Amino acid sequence: MHTQIGIVGAGPAGLLLSHLLHLAGIDSVVVERQSRAHVEARIRAGVLEQGTVDVLRESGVGERMLREGLVHDGIELAFRGEKHRIRFPELTDGKRITVYGQHEVVRDLIAARLAAGGPIEFETEDLSVHGVQSDRPLIRYVKGGVQHEISCDFLAGCDGFHGVCRQAIPAGLMQVFEKVYPFSWLGILADAPPTQDELIYSNHDRGFALYSMRSPEVTRLYLQCDPADDIANWPDARIWDELHQRLEGGDGWRFREGRITQKGITAMRSFVSAPMRHGRLFLAGDAAHIVPPTGAKGMNLAVADVRRLARALDTFYASGRTEALDTYSDLCLKRVWKAQRFSWWMTSMLHRVEGATPFEREIQLAELDYVTSSEAGARTIAENYVGLPFD
Incomplete structure (x- = not known):
C-alpha cells in the first residue's frame, strides 16, 4: 500500500x-x-x-x-488555608478553558x-x-x-x-x-458530582493536591506522593482523608466523596x-x-x-x-x-519539596501570594493557562 x-x-x-x-x-x-x-x-x-x-x-x-x-472562567490557587481565584476572561481578552x-x-x-x-x-x-x-x-x-x-x-x-x-x-x-521530578501524582476518578465549578490547585504542608472534574457526574482528584510509593499502600479511606486535609480550608467548603473507579500513580x-x-x-x-x-x-x-x-x-x-x-x-x-x-x-510553586529549607518554603509561599495579589502576576498564569497563540 x-x-x-x-x-x-x-x-x-x-x-x-x-x-x-x-x-x-x-x-x-x-x-x-x-x-x-x-x-x-x-x-x-x-x-x-x-x-x-x-x-x-x-x-x-x-x-x-x-x-x-465544562467551560471554566478561572482556577483557584489554595495556600495557607485560603483560596484565591485567577479570572481568565478579563486577563486574556475573553479566553477560557474547557x-x-x-x-x-x-x-x-x-x-x-x-x-x-x-x-x-x-x-x-x-x-x-x-x-x-x-x-x-x-x-x-x-x-x-x-x-x-x-x-x-x-x-x-x-x-x-x-x-x-x-x-x-x-x-x-x-x-x-x-528533568525527572522527585515526586509523583496519585490520581483517582470517582463517581461523585463535582462540588466546585473550577479546578483548585492546593499548596499544602502535607503536599500538593488538585481538585478537578471530568463531567457533571465524575470527579478527578490528585495527590502528591513519593515516586517509589505503591498504589497498594493507598486504600480508598486513606486517599479521601488526605484529600480532605489538603484541599479543605477554613471557609467551610467540603467536597463529595464517591466510589473510586480508577486510581494510579504517575511519574512527573x-x-x-x-x-x-x-x-x-x-x-x-x-x-x-x-x-x-x-x-x-x-x-x-x-x-x-x-x-x-x-x-x-x-x-x-x-x-x-x-x-x-x-x-x-x-x-x-x-x-x-x-x-x-x-x-x-x-510545578515548582505548588509542590512540597523534600528537604526544602524554611527560607525556600517561605519563598514558595511568597510567589503564590504575589501571583494572586498582583494583576501582572495573575495575568502571567492566565495567559499561559488558557494557551499561548498557536501561530
Missing part, C-alpha cells in the same frame, strides 16, 4: 492530523498497536486550551465537546475518521518504521498473522513517549533534554527531543515532548504540533514549497519550551 502520509499512533495527535489532512484532500493511514476499545478508554488529560477548542470546532469535530464540555476528557476527544476523532472512510489499522504487532531519511519511508506491521507494508511520502510519529518512531532516528541526530517528568524532524519523519505530541501535568499542556501541545504540520503539508502538496516543513521543528519547539517553562514553574 502507498499513502501520502503514514501516521503511527491513534492518540489525539495522530487522529487529529489524519482528520486535518483529510479536510485538505491529503491521504493518510493511521497505524496503532492497541485495539480501538483500548484507545478510546485511555483516561488522560482533560483541560483544553482555547486554541485547542477552536481547532476542534473549526475542523468539524467539536459538536459533542461544545455540548458536553474540561473535556482526552478519551472523549479520541472517540470523536475516531468516529469522524471512520465516517469519512479514513483507514485506521488497530491491533497491529511488530510495528516498525524504516527509511526515515529516504524519499520513500515505510511502516511495517503484522495484523492477523499477515505482514503488511505501507510506503509513504512522509511519516508522522504520533506514537507517544515509548513509541517506535523516535527510536528509529539514527544515533547522534537527536538531542534530548530531560519534563522531556524534549530536538529536532522534531528527521528526513521524512516528523515527530508530534508525546513522541517529541512530555510536560508535567501541572500546567495542563500535554494534549494541547500535540494539537498545536499537528495543526502546524497539517498546514505545512497542505502547502507542500499545493505548491511544492517546503519552507513550512523546513521550519516545523523550530517553530513547534519555541512553543514547547514556553509550555515547559510554565509547567516547571507551576
Whole structure:
C-alpha cells in the first residue's frame, strides 16, 4: 500500500492530523498497536486550551465537546488555608478553558475518521518504521498473522513517549533534554458530582493536591506522593482523608466523596527531543515532548504540533514549497519550551519539596501570594493557562 502520509499512533495527535489532512484532500493511514476499545478508554488529560477548542470546532469535530464540555472562567490557587481565584476572561481578552476528557476527544476523532472512510489499522504487532531519511519511508506491521507494508511520502510519529518512531532516528541526530521530578501524582476518578465549578490547585504542608472534574457526574482528584510509593499502600479511606486535609480550608467548603473507579500513580517528568524532524519523519505530541501535568499542556501541545504540520503539508502538496516543513521543528519547539517553562514553574510553586529549607518554603509561599495579589502576576498564569497563540 502507498499513502501520502503514514501516521503511527491513534492518540489525539495522530487522529487529529489524519482528520486535518483529510479536510485538505491529503491521504493518510493511521497505524496503532492497541485495539480501538483500548484507545478510546485511555483516561488522560482533560483541560483544553482555547486554541485547542477552536481547532476542534473549526475542523468539524467539536459538536459533542461544545455540548458536553465544562467551560471554566478561572482556577483557584489554595495556600495557607485560603483560596484565591485567577479570572481568565478579563486577563486574556475573553479566553477560557474547557474540561473535556482526552478519551472523549479520541472517540470523536475516531468516529469522524471512520465516517469519512479514513483507514485506521488497530491491533497491529511488530510495528516498525524504516527509511526515515529516504524519499520513500515505510511502516511495517503484522495484523492477523499477515505482514503488511505501507510506503509513504512522509511519516508522522504520533506514537507517544515509548513509541517506535523516535527510536528509529539514527544515533547522534537527536538531542534530548530531560528533568525527572522527585515526586509523583496519585490520581483517582470517582463517581461523585463535582462540588466546585473550577479546578483548585492546593499548596499544602502535607503536599500538593488538585481538585478537578471530568463531567457533571465524575470527579478527578490528585495527590502528591513519593515516586517509589505503591498504589497498594493507598486504600480508598486513606486517599479521601488526605484529600480532605489538603484541599479543605477554613471557609467551610467540603467536597463529595464517591466510589473510586480508577486510581494510579504517575511519574512527573519534563522531556524534549530536538529536532522534531528527521528526513521524512516528523515527530508530534508525546513522541517529541512530555510536560508535567501541572500546567495542563500535554494534549494541547500535540494539537498545536499537528495543526502546524497539517498546514505545512497542505502547502507542500499545493505548491511544492517546503519552507513550512523546513521550519516545523523550530517553530513547534519555541512553543514547547514556553509550555515547559510554565509547567516547571507551576510545578515548582505548588509542590512540597523534600528537604526544602524554611527560607525556600517561605519563598514558595511568597510567589503564590504575589501571583494572586498582583494583576501582572495573575495575568502571567492566565495567559499561559488558557494557551499561548498557536501561530
